[in-house]
Amino acid sequence: MTLTSALTDKLSEKRIVVAGGFIGGKWNTVSSRGKVFRVANPATGEVLAQISDLSTHATREAIDAAHAAQPGWAALSAKARADKLKALHRLMVENANDLARLLTLEQGKPFAEAKGEILYGAAYIEWFAEEARRVYGDTIPGHQADKRIMVIKQPVGVVGLITPWNFPNAMLARKLAPALAVGCTVVAKPAAETPLSALAIARLMEWAGFPPGVFNVVPGTDAAAIGQELCANPKVAKISFTGSTNVGKILMRQCADGVKRMSMELGGNAPFIVFEDADLDAAVEGAMVSKFRNAGQTCVCANRIYVHADLYDAFAEKLAAKMEKLRLGNGLEKDVTTGPLINEKAIEKVEALLADASEHGARISAIGDRPEGALFYPTTLVTGATGDMRIAREEIFGPVAPLFRFETTEEVIALANATEFGLAAYFYARDISKVYKVAEALEYGIIGINTGIISTEVAPFGGVKQSGFGREGSKYGIEDYLDIKYLCLSV
Ligand code: SIN
Numbered sequence: 001m002t003l004t005s006a007l008t009d010k011l012s013e014k015r016i017v018v019a020g021g022f023i024g025g026k027w028n029t030v031s032s033r034g035k036v037f038r039v040a041n042p043a044t045g046e047v048l049a050q051i052s053d054l055s056t057h058a059t060r061e062a063i064d065a066a067h068a069a070q071p072g073w074a075a076l077s078a079k080a081r082a083d084k085l086k087a088l089h090r091l092m093v094e095n096a097n098d099l100a101r102l103l104t105l106e107q108g109k110p111f112a113e114a115k116g117e118i119l120y121g122a123a124y125i126e127w128f129a130e131e132a133r134r135v136y137g138d139t140i141p142g143h144q145a146d147k148r149i150m151v152i153k154q155p156v157g158v159v160g161l162i163t164p165w166n167f168p169n170a171m172l173a174r175k176l177a178p179a180l181a182v183g184c185t186v187v188a189k190p191a192a193e194t195p196l197s198a199l200a201i202a203r204l205m206e207w208a209g210f211p212p213g214v215f216n217v218v219p220g221t222d223a224a225a226i227g228q229e230l231c232a233n234p235k236v237a238k239i240s241f242t243g244s245t246n247v248g249k250i251l252m253r254q255c256a257d258g259v260k261r262m263s264m265e266l267g268g269n270a271p272f273i274v275f276e277d278a279d280l281d282a283a284v285e286g287a288m289v290s291k292f293r294n295a296g297q298t299c300v301c302a303n304r305i306y307v308h309a310d311l312y313d314a315f316a317e318k319l320a321a322k323m324e325k326l327r328l329g330n331g332l333e334k335d336v337t338t339g340p341l342i343n344e345k346a347i348e349k350v351e352a353l354l355a356d357a358s359e360h361g362a363r364i365s366a367i368g369d370r371p372e373g374a375l376f377y378p379t380t381l382v383t384g385a386t387g388d389m390r391i392a393r394e395e396i397f398g399p400v401a402p403l404f405r406f407e408t409t410e411e412v413i414a415l416a417n418a419t420e421f422g423l424a425a426y427f428y429a430r431d432i433s434k435v436y437k438v439a440e441a442l443e444y445g446i447i448g449i450n451t452g453i454i455s456t457e458v459a460p461f462g463g464v465k466q467s468g469f470g471r472e473g474s475k476y477g478i479e480d481y482l483d484i485k486y487l488c489l490s491v
Helices: 056-075 078-094 096-107 111-134 170-182 196-208 223-232 245-256 280-296 312-323 344-359 409-417 432-441 474-481
Strands: 021-023 026-028 036-040 047-052 138-140 147-155 158-162 185-189 215-217 236-242 261-265 270-274 302-308 363-367 379-385 400-406 424-428 446-449 482-490
Touching: 021 056, 021 196, 047 196, 056 147, 056 158, 056 185, 056 215, 056 223, 078 096, 078 111, 078 170, 078 196, 096 111, 096 196, 111 170, 111 474, 147 170, 158 170, 158 223, 170 185, 170 196, 170 236, 170 474, 185 223, 196 215, 223 236, 223 245, 236 245, 236 474, 245 261, 270 280, 270 409, 280 302, 280 312, 280 400, 280 424, 302 312, 302 409, 312 363, 312 379, 312 400, 344 363, 344 379, 344 400, 400 409, 409 432, 432 446, 474 482
Parallel strands: 158 185, 158 236, 185 215, 236 261, 270 302, 270 424, 302 400, 379 400, 424 446
Antiparallel strands: 021 026, 021 215, 036 047, 138 147, 147 482, 363 379
């Protein structure tokens, strides 16, 4: 249960993270099984922390603490809850540099990108602090002369939040903020690769004066046991999960017995379409930011880049030229634009997808240097990609840009929709009539039109089909944490 100097030497506020779970307002640095797990920097392999490896027992304690705290938290005025969230927002912004360094160290993304994530996460806290006071109900003209009908909204109760390693701060922030704003309490299970950012949020919440039990964090490597307890425990009213579709399906099965509410932000396979009338330079720029953000490890990364035959060669040339400017390396070093992948498994997956693409006739060009360090993967351009390749069907989660050629609008819409996923899609076109038709025809929850960046706290983030359900951010995001109650009054 220690933080190593590889971590603390990089922080100006060394107390910002504690190497243990946070349960009922106390730091639990001793696992009942006496186990610890290591958190390592994926860029260097250095161990950053040894953390108590909590499991079912601690999860149950955390649920009990959240359950005990929930009525008191919900009974506060919306303004009182909003004030606490605003205090958390202030602390996140004040400590943004340390939080970003922590994030880079445990996750690998470059410091500038990590700082962007911290401010993105903080923006959700601020947004939902503001929304807390706008949870309006309704009155409905009665169905009989003596009837008065009202609709009120109430917090669902205790929520279990299971968050991924690719955005260890922002994915937690955007679930936590609406939950707390409306009066739910929370048990969070961060990914074992990146628990430090979640523990730092808990630390800031402690400093902001949130009551004990309102927010609990259970770090641990036994994700299956912790997830199972969160899904099966009747004191938990809802699960919100961001991660793979396969794990999402397991959690859904586990929640079925309790008919538990869920929000699921699952895998993607984003098409990025460049039509013949696109602004070519803008499309290349958009593809760069969409594809290479977080070294290609986001659910909304361009996964299949479809380019009209008239522009294909020019697009490939311009994209390769931009890719040459990317610099892989340790995210705390100056000018690094692209960090490592998260673990060996991620490298193996990318390698397998590229081997398959090559066997099916694609041309693979690794662009730029590959620095020392096992987890760096060179940014790679794939030309001549076709629909029979695994790369067309599976989420790459790496810095690989496959280019597919198409001829007609109908053809490319059919190709773009030929997947079980439906999170984000992007396209570049200037004909306004085509813009509307394509946007309506794409079976996705989020569409970027002439832009490669769609993430913001003010808009609803979420997918359709096997990319999940529920929305995060915006006025819609708060509804995921509320029950609707209908009151019928006879006068
Ligand atoms: C994700 O990869 O799941 C989230 C990306 C984002 O919020 O932009």
